Amino acid sequence: MKLVEKYIPSTAASLSANSLALLSFDEFTFLVPGEDVLSLLPIQKIDAAVASNSCGLVEYNGHSVPVFSVNKALQLQSSKKDSHSVIAILNYQSMWFSLACNSLAKCEIGNLQLFRVPTCMSSRKQPFSQVAIVGDKAACLTNSAELWKLLHLRGAVGATISPTLIRAHEGY
Amino acid sequence: MSELFSTGIVSPSINSELAAWILPISQTMAVAVGRYELKFIEYIRTCISLPGLPAFCERGFIWRNHFIPVLDVHALVTRRRIPATEGEQMAAIIAYENTQGGIELGAILLRGVPKLIPVASTQAIPVSALTQEWHLLAQAAFKDDTGGYPVLDLRSLFDKTPADLLSLH
Numbered sequence: 001m002k003l004v005e006k007y008i009p010s011t012a013a014s015l016s017a018n019s020l021a022l023l024s025f026d027e028f029t030f031l032v033p034g035e036d037v038l039s040l041l042p043i044q045k046i047d048a049a050v051a052s053n054s055c056g057l058v059e060y061n062g063h064s065v066p067v068f069s070v071n072k073a074l075q076l077q078s079s080k081k082d083s084h085s086v087i088a089i090l091n092y093q094s095m096w097f098s099l100a101c102n103s104l105a106k107c108e109i110g111n112l113q114l115f116r117v118p119t120c121m122s123s124r125k126q127p128f129s130q131v132a133i134v135g136d137k138a139a140c141l142t143n144s145a146e147l148w149k150l151l152h153l154r155g156a157v158g159a160t161i162s163p164t165l166i167r168a169h170e171g172y
Numbered sequence: 173m174s175e176l177f178s179t180g181i182v183s184p185s186i187n188s189e190l191a192a193w194i195l196p197i198s199q200t201m202a203v204a205v206g207r208y209e210l211k212f213i214e215y216i217r218t219c220i221s222l223p224g225l226p227a228f229c230e231r232g233f234i235w236r237n238h239f240i241p242v243l244d245v246h247a248l249v250t251r252r253r254i255p256a257t258e259g260e261q262m263a264a265i266i267a268y269e270n271t272q273g274g275i276e277l278g279a280i281l282l283r284g285v286p287k288l289i290p291v292a293s294t295q296a297i298p299v300s301a302l303t304q305e306w307h308l309l310a311q312a313a314f315k316d317d318t319g320g321y322p323v324l325d326l327r328s329l330f331d332k333t334p335a336d337l338l339s340l341h
Contacts, residue, residue, distance in 0.1 A: 028223040074224035115239035117222065119270075120278065120330045120337070121232060126224045133234060138220040 020112075022105040022139060026083055027072045029139045030099075031107060031132065036144040038089040038096065040104055043080060046087065053156035055080045058098060060089050068151060069100045074125055076154045092144035097151065107134065114141060125153055192291050192314070192323060195264050196284030197246040203280075204314070204321040205266055212265040213286060214279065216242070219261070227253045229334050233279070240265065242279045243329060248337065249305040268326035278330040289316070308340040 019034040039060060046056040046067055053076045054066040067087055069077040084100040112132040122129070127146035132139045151157045192204040219231040219242060228247035232239050242263055247253040263279040264286055270276050295314040299306065302313050302322050309329060310322035329337070 025223075027221060070223075072221075072223050113237075115234075118232070118239065118241040118276070118278070118330070119333060120229050120243060121222055121225060121241045122333050123224050123335060124333075126222070131220075131222065131239065133220060136218055136220065138222050138232075140222065 020107045020109055020141075021088065022107045022134060023088055023099060023101045024103045024105070024137075025070070025072075025101055026081065027137070029134060029137050030128075030147075031112075031134075031139045031141045032088075032090065032147075033143050034106070036090050036092070037104075038091050041087045041089065041098075043085050043087055043100060046080065046100070053078070053151075053154060055100060058087055058089070060096065060098075063096060065089055065096045065098050066156075067098045067100055068156065070150075074127075074150060076151070076156055090144045090147065092148040095148070095157075097144075097148070097157070099147070107139075112139075125150065190291050190293070191288055192321070193264070193286050193288050194321065195280055195282055195286050197244075197281065198250075198283050201246055201249075202284075202321060203245060204323045205264070205280075205326065206323065207288065209266050209268065209326060210264050210286065211267050211277070213282075214263050214265055215260040216263050216279075217260050226334050226338065229337075235265070235277075238277060240277050240279050241330065242281055244281045245309075245324070245329070246281075246283070249309070266326055266330075268330055270327065270331045276330065278326070280324075 020031045021034055021037045023030040023032060041058055045058050048056055055069040055078055056067045057064045058067050069080045069084065071077055080100045083102050085102060086104055087098045087100055088104055089096060089098045114130045114132050117129050117131055127150040128140035128142040130141040132141065148157060191207040193207065193210045194202050194204055196202045214235060216233050219233050221230045228244045229241065231242045233242065244253065262282040264282055265277055265279050267275055267277055291314050295316060297313045297315050297320055299310045299313045302310060302320055306322040309325060311325035312323040313320055
């Protein structure tokens, strides 16, 4: 059985509640529930950054959505890497944000064996507590809420959703 | 994969209950664990790294359907990482009791072949006699002709988060 299928924008609707999006970065991958992923855009759509901690903005459905780039230390970068080729737009309680990544593929939950992250490899800044192995890399099981928490810990967004934050986000 | 008692590493002359495994963690540094704490010696072909972690604890591997964390104790105590070599790396798989009383597995990265040596109570030295970096990582210490060895407190090493471990130094 094929574990991972290449995910392309035209198949965005195929990411169902039972599927995961495998967001690949240079040295690690995130597994995000398909329902948290709104869309996938080419990296060329990115506009220059206008705020600290983000590496730019992208237009999606009439809104400017911040694009974040994370390195292996899970720190936010002010510019995208050359290896980044796509932007995954994510939704957390109607707040939209995006991650620049190398590629995105579809992955079925049932095909994965998940392992708990041991205490000596745990950090409060990690947006995951379980990992799977996909290929020869760790695939860290996360979701838009945990990624939002990471962005908050890094000072890029507010902690909770409020009308003020939504307005601030829309005018970002 | 090597189960210890079939490898020939164990000297047949060691009948004493009091014995320790000497684990080389660099060319010049070795640590000790209790005789029954070391369960297996494994050649690791594929390690995977998790993001958001310091270098000494970022790697792990799948072994017998378990995810085993690998600690580079040398990198932890010296803050310097020995560059990874191509190919297999040797690791000692140890067992420890976590704070809930369960038994967990972990691995210590090796830079040489471990050996089991007999230890007499007269060889014991205070942990404070070791260099500073071992004071909070060792549960005991002993010496032989070649120097002093910290006996690692495995629960302290493996049942703490990296942030907690680093704060010990």
